[in-house]
Amino acid sequence: xxxxxxxxxxxxxxxxxxxxxxxxxxxxxxxxxxxxxxxxxxxxxxxxxxxxxxxxxxxxxxxxxxxxxxxxxxxxxxxxxxxxxxxxxxxxxxxxxxxxxxxxxxxxxxxxxxxxxxxxxxxxxxxxxxxxxxxxxxxxxxxxxxxxxxxxxxxxxxxxxxxxxxxxxxxxxxxxxxxxxxxxxxxxxxxxxxxxxxxxxxxx
Amino acid sequence: xxxxxxxxxxxxxxxxxxxxxxxxxxxxxxxxxxxxxxxxxxxxxxxxxxxxxxxxxxxxxxxxxxxxxxxxxxxxxxxxxxxxxxxxxxxxxxxxxxxxxxxxxxxxxxxxxxxxxxxxxxxxxxxxxxxxxxxxxxxxxxxxxxxxxxxxxxxxxxxxxxxxxxxxxxxxxxxxxxxxxxxxxxxxxxxxxxxxxxxxxxxx
Numbered sequence: 065x066x067x068x069x070x071x072x073x074x075x076x077x078x079x080x081x082x083x084x085x086x087x088x089x090x091x092x093x094x095x096x097x098x099x100x101x102x103x104x105x106x107x108x109x110x111x112x113x114x115x116x117x118x119x120x121x122x123x124x125x126x127x128x129x130x131x132x133x134x135x136x137x138x139x140x141x142x143x144x145x146x147x148x149x150x151x152x153x154x155x156x157x158x159x160x161x162x163x164x165x166x167x168x169x170x171x172x173x174x175x176x177x178x179x180x181x182x183x184x185x186x187x188x189x190x191x192x193x194x195x196x197x198x199x200x201x202x203x204x205x206x207x208x209x210x211x212x213x214x215x216x217x218x219x220x221x222x223x224x225x226x227x228x229x230x231x232x233x234x235x236x237x238x239x240x241x242x243x244x245x246x247x248x249x250x251x252x253x254x255x256x257x258x259x260x261x262x263x264x265x266x267x268x
Numbered sequence: 269x270x271x272x273x274x275x276x277x278x279x280x281x282x283x284x285x286x287x288x289x290x291x292x293x294x295x296x297x298x299x300x301x302x303x304x305x306x307x308x309x310x311x312x313x314x315x316x317x318x319x320x321x322x323x324x325x326x327x328x329x330x331x332x333x334x335x336x337x338x339x340x341x342x343x344x345x346x347x348x349x350x351x352x353x354x355x356x357x358x359x360x361x362x363x364x365x366x367x368x369x370x371x372x373x374x375x376x377x378x379x380x381x382x383x384x385x386x387x388x389x390x391x392x393x394x395x396x397x398x399x400x401x402x403x404x405x406x407x408x409x410x411x412x413x414x415x416x417x418x419x420x421x422x423x424x425x426x427x428x429x430x431x432x433x434x435x436x437x438x439x440x441x442x443x444x445x446x447x448x449x450x451x452x453x454x455x456x457x458x459x460x461x462x463x464x465x466x467x468x469x470x471x472x
Contacts, residue, residue: 103350104332128308131334135356146307152339 066261067237068254069184069217071096071127073245078110084245086117088254093237095119096142096163098127107132125163133160142184154179167200169211176212183212184239187220188230192242194220202233209234224256231264270465271441272458273388273421275300275331277449282314288449290321292458297441299323300346300367302331311336329367337364346388358383371404373415380416387416388443391424392434396446398424406437413438428460435468 070092072081085095095114097107107129114124124138130153133141140161143150153162164180166172172183185208187194188201199221209216215236222230222238230238240257247253274296276285289299299318301311311333318328328342334357337345344365347354357366368384370376376387389412391398392405403425413420419440426434426442434442444461451457 103348104352105350108352129333129335131338131352131357131361134335134360135352144307146309148308148312148335148339153335156338157335 066231066235066264067093067215067217068257068261069094069096069219069237069239070244070254071219071239071241072098073241074099074101076245078106078113081245082110082113082117084250085114085119087251088244089114089117089119089123091251091254091258092123094123094125094139096125096127096239098142104129104132108136111136111138125161130157130160133157140181143180150175150178150180163217166208169204169208172208172212172216176214180214182215182217182236183208184217184219185235186218186239188218189221189223189226191221202229205230205233205235224253224260227257227260228264231261237261270435270439270468271297271419271421272461272465273298273300273423273441273443274448274458275423275443275445276302277445278303278305280449282310282317285449286314286317286321288454289318289323291455292448293318293321293323293327295455295458295462296327298327298329298343300329300331300443302346308333308336312340315340315342329365334361334364337361344385347384354379354382354384367421370412373408373412376412376416376420380418384418386419386421386440387412388421388423389439390422390443392422393425393427393430395425406433409434409437409439428457428464431461431464432468435465441465 121137122139125140125142126133127142128144128147130141134157142163144165150162150164161181163182163184164175165184166175187199188205190199205218217237217239218230218235219239244250244253325341326343329344329346330337331346332348332351334345338361346367348369354366354368365385367386368379369388370379391403392409394403409422421441421443422434422439423443448454448457
């Protein structure tokens, strides 16, 4: 089954975010908390609230802040480009699953060797948050998927209309931010993505 | 001997900061890296450069980012008010020394019980960075020092002229930011603070 990852936008309050997640969490595989302006205490409070609404720790990843991930016991971390080195995180915090953001084949291979458990690759299509930067496109995504054995999740400008193409590339899933969290009807949006992911029967 | 802690200002580039530390580090006891806008990679680079100029890991504390402290092997962390809970940091990362920022006697007692190894208390005098907030003053500092057994470091508006008063309060040292790092002559400034600290012979 192809995975659906939801990444927080950095534009919503904790109550707004929790409200949306309470509607959609049964239909998504992973929630990434990625909020540069939250304090550690805000992260902890948000995770407590996620647990309260029934989200299991196994669905939660934290961007960059490995320490918060260790203390809260979530599934793993997502390491952006300028974060801690994968090999060090693996060495000092072996209980964590490590997702890693990459933007090239070379980096993908390097991070798999370093111990990453999953790669987030993008941006695949042009998106508002990456305006002006050329998208990497489906052919590059296919190339990455061929070169590594760990799951590759595609990110950037993914809409229900292009999910099919992404799935056919061999990616193991998609990551969405505003397409769900800033949608007029987040639950409808998630169900639409989910339906497209279900339609794709091929497995890597 | 009373301690002299230097805390980074959040206003300097890594090269500027490293240059100043290269001049002053033999005369200071601890360097706190406290830079909200640095990535983990920037922290690691800066610590590498501190080691290159001869600063031992035992003199370095990192504000808030426990994960970076663990991976780089520095002496400890300084936990601000909205950081990770002291008891959790102690439990999951027992190798670290834990400094903790407090603003009241109640919190000081609570954080000592939770396992803090050192308290940073302030602000003692009015300072530019806390304009508008009433300073806590020497009498409150004396009160804190009496109520806990761990070292208390005073912060906020401390100049060479009031070091004597701070030392007489029983505080174990002082923490300075702009008074040294933004001084016209950082080395002169440090030597002036150091001289005043040396003049005070009483030990807690």
